[in-house]
Amino acid sequence: MLQKRIDDQPTLSRQMVREAQEILHRHLKGVGLKQTAQRDTILRTFLETRDHLSTDELHRLVQKKDSGIGYTTVYRTLKLLAECGLASEVAFHDGIARYEHQYNRRSHHHMVCTECGSSVEFFSQEVGKLEQEIGHKYHYLTTRHTFQIYGICEDCRKKNDTSRPL
């Protein structure tokens, strides 16, 4: 069975949720913004979910808790979470921006199934080293990199295998 989030706890502890909220509040204060019930609800909903969420998906989840919260606020809050390091954008190149937890997570990369859209996370020291190496060689001050592998997962290959009897 494929796992989606390999190094995460099954659920985030109360403690971690509190810490994440503090990080957000500190960030808001720092840049002169205000803390609101909507932002807290959105953060908590985001933390409760393990997948890679699009703005639209998170908005749906948030609405179950408070149907008054609009898409725009979710959109803007995700940007805030990215700003203070709680979330990061992952681009799976299907035209939709997705976000994942970043707080307390190991650096990792994704392998994405182009049939069903599911993804596996994997870890590799080498990719980070390569960023350093190449940056140094060409005199770039590197800030980040993206690395994704695309393919077809075992499940989808089984489904599509028409050589076996029906």
Place this chain on the structure above:
Amino acid sequence: MLQKRIDDQPTLSRQMVREAQEILHRHLKGVGLKQTAQRDTILRTFLETRDHLSTDELHRLVQKKDSGIGYTTVYRTLKLLAECGLASEVAFHDGIARYEHQYNRRSHHHMVCTECGSSVEFFSQEVGKLEQEIGHKYHYLTTRHTFQIYGICEDCRKKNDTSRPL
């Protein structure tokens, strides 16, 4: 001075253009499509350019040769070129799809400056190996990967360096 296309000839030889055109024509025949003057013009214009072109940019260049050729045809032809392996899409995370030559090129990756948008190509065996390794480990049939490094190039750092006298 940074180079953009490290392993390319400065200009494509007549011979290579002819070969590329043959590849396109064979592909068209293979999938039951027709060969047209527009498609040939678009292919030739594409081959003459060394940069990573958006549909819009290629359309502008094509119009210099034949102002009657529309955006839609360029858009559709780029997809055809990608289908028969003459072009490949590169996603630099600025929301615009770009294409580059693929015919007779070594496998490579890009490091992109987030200030000026210029890019350097680099080569690494390891990235391809990693694709194989990880795919095998998680039972994916891998098809491709994307790897980009983002940072700030030397030129842009110099421009932004306000510590030196004006």
Place this chain on the structure above:
DNA sequence: CCGTTGTTGAAAATGAATTTCATTTTCAAA
């Protein structure tokens, strides 16, 4: 409490990608 300043969310705007459709062109068979 009050006023300033930031927030909210519906709606509109944006912009690249894609589709539609009436017209024109290709090309294989006659």
Place this chain on the structure above:
DNA sequence: TTTGAAAATGAAATTCATTTTCAACAACGG
């Protein structure tokens, strides 16, 4: 050649995620 079915073309319209606008509302320092 001629012909006609199938595909190509390109302007315009559409789609769709993202981003901005704006008027009403809420946070929070004083």
